[in-house]
Amino acid sequence: TASQEAEKRGWHLYLVGGAVRDLLLAEATSDTLMIKDIDLVVDGFHKSADVGAGVELAKALQQLYPAARLEIHGAFQTAALLWHKDPELDSLWVDIATARTEFYPYPAANPEVEASSIRQDLYRRDFTINAIALRLTSPRSGELLDFFGGLLDLQAKQIRVLHPNSFIEDPTRIYRGVRFAVRFGFEIEPQTEEFIRYAINSGVYDRTSQENTKTPALQTRLKTELKHILEAPYWKSALQLLDNLGALQCIHPTLKLNALLLRQLRLLELCLRRFDAEQTFIHWQMRLEALIAHLAPEYRMKVAQNLQLQDDSIVRLKNLVQSFSQVIESLPTFQRPSQVVQLLRQYDLPMLILIALQSPRYIRHQIWEYLTVWANVQPLLNGNDLKKLGYKPGPQYRQILDDVVAATLDGVIKDRTEAEEFLA
Numbered sequence: 001t002a003s004q005e006a007e008k009r010g011w012h013l014y015l016v017g018g019a020v021r022d023l024l025l026a027e028a029t030s031d032t033l034m035i036k037d038i039d040l041v042v043d044g045f046h047k048s049a050d051v052g053a054g055v056e057l058a059k060a061l062q063q064l065y066p067a068a069r070l071e072i073h074g075a076f077q078t079a080a081l082l083w084h085k086d087p088e089l090d091s092l093w094v095d096i097a098t099a100r101t102e103f104y105p106y107p108a109a110n111p112e113v114e115a116s117s118i119r120q121d122l123y124r125r126d127f128t129i130n131a132i133a134l135r136l137t138s139p140r141s142g143e144l145l146d147f148f149g150g151l152l153d154l155q156a157k158q159i160r161v162l163h164p165n166s167f168i169e170d171p172t173r174i175y176r177g178v179r180f181a182v183r184f185g186f187e188i189e190p191q192t193e194e195f196i197r198y199a200i201n202s203g204v205y206d207r208t209s210q211e212n213t214k215t216p217a218l219q220t221r222l223k224t225e226l227k228h229i230l231e232a233p234y235w236k237s238a239l240q241l242l243d244n245l246g247a248l249q250c251i252h253p254t255l256k257l258n259a260l261l262l263r264q265l266r267l268l269e270l271c272l273r274r275f276d277a278e279q280t281f282i283h284w285q286m287r288l289e290a291l292i293a294h295l296a297p298e299y300r301m302k303v304a305q306n307l308q309l310q311d312d313s314i315v316r317l318k319n320l321v322q323s324f325s326q327v328i329e330s331l332p333t334f335q336r337p338s339q340v341v342q343l344l345r346q347y348d349l350p351m352l353i354l355i356a357l358q359s360p361r362y363i364r365h366q367i368w369e370y371l372t373v374w375a376n377v378q379p380l381l382n383g384n385d386l387k388k389l390g391y392k393p394g395p396q397y398r399q400i401l402d403d404v405v406a407a408t409l410d411g412v413i414k415d416r417t418e419a420e421e422f423l424a
């Protein structure tokens with residue numbers, strides 16, 4: 001329908017970006033493909049200077065598909081149609097952009113002008129494999145437009161940038177390149193790697209790292225990329241590659257994936273698997289928190305704020321120093337498990353994990369014991385039992401039952417009979 005609407009107006013319409021790449025990859029591997037994000041570029045001139053062809057096309061489509069929500073971004077450049085949980089489509093996001101050179105009239109049939117317009121649009125993209133267009137309008141619909149060797153790079157499994165300045169203009173592309181390389185098992189092509197290293201050495205990360213808060217949009221995009229990476233199954237290999245390229249500096253100049261951090265990340269995974277299999281907490285954010293917690297305390301807040309972490313994460317990172325010292329100073333002085341429980345139960349699971357990551361082994365063991373055994377100990381008696389024993393019902397029941405739990409934890413009582421004797 002989109003191509004019919006475009007053709008009616010004498011415009012050209014293309015499928016671009018990740019969908020074309022994924023289609024070609026799926027074709028090569030005979031994998032089934034699930035596309036949830038479609039990028040279209042429309043190349044056409046609109047008589048009103050206020051409305052881009054993309055916006056008009058999106059409006060026309062929305063009339064035909066009223067279930068779709070229409071969003072218009074920027075003055076008149078791009079529009080999006082969103083089908084959210086449509087019974088047939090599940091959820092689908094269609095972005096419709098207008099090719100850059102739409103602002104002067106040209107005969108739609110002129111192939112040279114058309115080629116230069118879509119070429120220009122593709123040239124400002126990140127990698128050759130993401131800069132292939134599939135023409136959706138006739139004539140020659142179904143034709144691939146591959147000006148920069150994207151098909152060859154797909155075959156050769158290469159991540160190749162389109163121009164030397166790409167990473168300087170947009171440092172988050174370094175993270176995107178790594179993500180695509182690890183996700184598809186591709187190599188970053190040597191020249192591209194040099195451009196990445198050049199961008200990092202020339203201090204491009206200063207714009208993203210903690211020093212500068214004047215570029216929130218960049219920080220937001222960096223966080224989006226970090227999210228994509230840290231929630232993917234390949235997150236560890238991606239971090240490794242980012243580290244090899246020196247790109248973790250974009251988060252903070254001192255961040256290195258050393259043996260200690262790797263050990264902390266392994267322990268984090270173990271804890272998340274064991275204690276949060278239901279994913280009550282957001283695991284990619286916990287990974288990001290662990291990276292930030294690994295930094296020296298004086299850097300943590302700035303990085304957390306720049307990356308706009310959630311409020312609870314920021315509070316946790318802020319309190320970490322104090323909570324950590326409280327645990328590390330108190331635990332060795334305790335003689336009884338009930339004292340450990342009393343101290344540790346004031347912290348939520350993510351905080352306990354952050355503390356455990358930084359603790360020496362014997363403290364870690366106590367926290368582990370707390371999480372696996374001690375925190376789950378239930379009182380051997382209940383309210384009815386207390387009533388039978390002659391205690392008057394009231395708020396003091398909580399305290400009495402807590403005492404029963406403490407006595408159980410400390411091995412003072414073993415069963416109900418002993419509990420009753422204990423309270424008699």
Ligand code: CTP
Nearest residue numbers: 017018019037039124125126127130131170173
């Ligand atoms: N793009 C770019 N530079 C960026 C972000 C995006 O050039 N910093 C271009 C790429 O051509 C990309 C397209 O915009 O293919 C769409 O971006 P996005 O949806 O973020 O990525 P996809 O390539 O679709 O990847 P994914 O499969 O991860 O969604």
